[in-house]
Amino acid sequence: MANSTSTNNYDIPKDGYVAFDALSLRQLIINRLNEEGTFTDQNSIGSNLASIIDIVSYSYNTLIYYLNKTATESMFTEAQLLENINRIVKIIDYSPIGDQTATLNFSCSANTFSQGFYTIPRYSYLLLNNIPYSFNEDITFAKTQNTITESLNELAQQKLLFQGLFNEYPVYTATGESNEALLLDIRNEVVDHFNVNVYVKSFLTGVWRQYTRTTNLYLEDGFAEKYEIRLNSNNRYEIKFGNNINGKQLQPGDQVAVYYLVSKGPAGEVGANTINNTSLLLYTSVQYNQILNNINLNNNRYVSSSETNFFIFANSSASTTFQSKETPDEIRQNAPSTYKSQYRLVTLSDYVTFIKTNFAYLFSDIKAVNNADYVSGYLKYFYDIGLTDPTNTERALFNQVLYSDSCNFNNVYLIVVPKAETQDYILPAQKELINSTVSQIKMTTTETTFLDPCYKAVVFGVKNDLTSPLTITDDSFGVIIVTKQGNSRRDDRAIASDTANVFKNYFNKQNLKLGQTLDLRTLTQQILDIDGVESFVTANENDNNEFVQGLSFFVWNPLYPDNDKQVTQNSVSMKYFEIPFFFDINNIESRIFVNSSINTTMSLEY
Numbered sequence: 060m061a062n063s064t065s066t067n068n069y070d071i072p073k074d075g076y077v078a079f080d081a082l083s084l085r086q087l088i089i090n091r092l093n094e095e096g097t098f099t100d101q102n103s104i105g106s107n108l109a110s111i112i113d114i115v116s117y118s119y120n121t122l123i124y125y126l127n128k129t130a131t132e133s134m135f136t137e138a139q140l141l142e143n144i145n146r147i148v149k150i151i152d153y154s155p156i157g158d159q160t161a162t163l164n165f166s167c168s169a170n171t172f173s174q175g176f177y178t179i180p181r182y183s184y185l186l187l188n189n190i191p192y193s194f195n196e197d198i199t200f201a202k203t204q205n206t207i208t209e210s211l212n213e214l215a216q217q218k219l220l221f222q223g224l225f226n227e228y229p230v231y232t233a234t235g236e237s238n239e240a241l242l243l244d245i246r247n248e249v250v251d252h253f254n255v256n257v258y259v260k261s262f263l264t265g266v267w268r269q270y271t272r273t274t275n276l277y278l279e280d281g282f283a284e285k286y287e288i289r290l291n292s293n294n295r296y297e298i299k300f301g302n303n304i305n306g307k308q309l310q311p312g313d314q315v316a317v318y319y320l321v322s323k324g325p326a327g328e329v330g331a332n333t334i335n336n337t338s339l340l341l342y343t344s345v346q347y348n349q350i351l352n353n354i355n356l357n358n359n360r361y362v363s364s365s366e367t368n369f370f371i372f373a374n375s376s377a378s379t380t381f382q383s384k385e386t387p388d389e390i391r392q393n394a395p396s397t398y399k400s401q402y403r404l405v406t407l408s409d410y411v412t413f414i415k416t417n418f419a420y421l422f423s424d425i426k427a428v429n430n431a432d433y434v435s436g437y438l439k440y441f442y443d444i445g446l447t448d449p450t451n452t453e454r455a456l457f458n459q460v461l462y463s464d465s466c467n468f469n470n471v472y473l474i475v476v477p478k479a480e481t482q483d484y485i486l487p488a489q490k491e492l493i494n495s496t497v498s499q500i501k502m503t504t505t506e507t508t509f510l511d512p513c514y515k516a517v518v519f520g521v522k523n524d525l526t527s528p529l530t531i532t533d534d535s536f537g538v539i540i541v542t543k544q545g546n547s548r549r550d551d552r553a554i555a556s557d558t559a560n561v562f563k564n565y566f567n568k569q570n571l572k573l574g575q576t577l578d579l580r581t582l583t584q585q586i587l588d589i590d591g592v593e594s595f596v597t598a599n600e601n602d603n604n605e606f607v608q609g610l611s612f613f614v615w616n617p618l619y620p621d622n623d624k625q626v627t628q629n630s631v632s633m634k635y636f637e638i639p640f641f642f643d644i645n646n647i648e649s650r651i652f653v654n655s656s657i658n659t660t661m662s663l664e665y
Contacts, residue, residue: 081120142292157252160322182342192220216487222327228317235311254320262312382420444622520613547591
């Protein structure tokens with residue numbers, strides 16, 4: 060029986076282990092052995108005992124190194140290093156989203172072609188000032204008229220150009236292992252996460268076939284020619300194939316070809332009217348041409364290099380912005396929601412999470428609503444402001460025709476606010492991209508369509524005479540008159556600029572959310588917190604005697620200014636489909652004036 064009194068007390072603090080390195084631990088062990096006097100070889104360098112002590116000490120040093128690095132990174136809620144949280148979420152089969160390149164909406168016309176169907180081959184590209192934009196799939200269009208030039212409107216409404224140029228990865232020869240994985244050794248390149256394409260050439264038939272991407276091979280049957288892709292903790296892409304139970308297994312000698320889109324990152328973003336009649340260029344290589352011939356099962360008539368000059372491309376809008384790979388905080392937010400959905404779109408939150416994860420570069424905010432909320436919220440709003448048939452409004456008809464079926468009670472409505480400052484609504488081709496991606500994993504009993512956000516204009520304005528009609532015109536817009544503190548030496552222009560910045564920051568499109576509260580109290584406090592500001596009023600521009608203390612707004616719907624308008628000195632709660640913007644915010648400083656406070660003094664006679 061052990062005697063508790065015989066236990067050695069080494070007087071080491073509970074957290075003392077983190078102070079040891081290999082040499083200090085080695086010396087501590089030797090000192091303990093010397094104190095006991097049982098062994099002496101520990102003092103002889105090269106002895107067996109000394110070697111064992113060295114092994115223990117240096118192994119312990121290595122373990123301490125990893126402990127110090129990852130002790131606070133072992134929990135999902137606490138991990139801050141990307142490589143650590145990447146390993147953790149792998150347990151629930153979540154694959155972090157990598158970089159997403161900019162996309163470009165375009166218009167296109169074709170001339171000289173005779174009537175018929177033609178296909179622009181995948182990976183064809185345009186060079187916009189040495190910035191490539193590529194097609195990531197075959198693009199088929201119909202030349203329906205005998206006219207020399209014909210606009211390909213349907214093509215422009217359904218397809219996008221992706222910034223970057225496709226690269227051909229060296230061919231990989233399969234060993235035939237179950238769940239065989241190919242690790243792409245791609246370094247110092249920005250790879251678009253959703254444009255990594257895989258083709259497999261069977262060793263038995265010698266024919267190339269295109270494999271399609273799946274979110275999880277576990278969801279596929281044993282004959283599915285699919286692959287799973289993951290951005291691993293070392294920032295390299297792993298491509299995994301099946302095992303004939305979940306996904307088709309590669310056979311020994313099968314060849315795997317990978318084509319991936321290399322982006323220029325933020326440097327690849329372009330503005331409107333950048334294409335300037337740039338000619339289409341065809342991607343070509345010996346392997347690519349063989350693959351294209353093998354997978355052309357429909358005998359598409361591909362455009363030849365001599366016909367690429369028959370196209371006229373243009374872009375009236377700027378590209379979307381580049382989206383960097385998911386951060387640890389974004390992974391922490393998205394991974395649990397994705398796991399709960401099991402890669403199926405069932406609840407409204409599933410739709411929001413999926414679109415936020417896969418299309419973050421397109422929008423600044425999104426909401427999904429069911430048919431009940433659509434009727435009780437969206438349609439009711441239009442009825443309340445006096446419209447007799449809201450479904451016949453221009454934006455509603457546009458979305459109904461292109462993205463909805465005749466049955467409306469089973470719809471999921473997506474309200475998307477574009478990220479681009481110059482866009483009010485996401486473009487048709489962007490809607491088509493979202494819709495086609497969502498349709499692959501949504502429930503078969505629901506249909507996805509779109510609602511365009513309702514923008515509410517905001518400007519300074521007052522109205523003391525409540526008996527007369529409220530008119531929203533430039534002449535009725537108000538101004539802010541700031542009273543400067545008497546002892547302030549700040550320049551009036553600096554105070555006016557700071558006041559303008561309060562509104563510019565608040566109404567920045569990236570800070571606005573659907574259904575948010577237009578918070579006049581916060582705005583008022585931010586103005587009063589500006590150095591040198593004593594007070595301020597909102598006044599009528601043409602009659603400064605008509606004013607109110609503090610902040611007062613005109614708020615109205617620019618599409619229906621006579622139906623939906625109000626003046627308010629209180630906060631306004633927006634509906635779930637509404638989003639505010641400040642009218643003519645670039646000139647807001649011209650509506651802000653600064654006056655010095657009046658200091659009265661009394662002269663004294665002695």
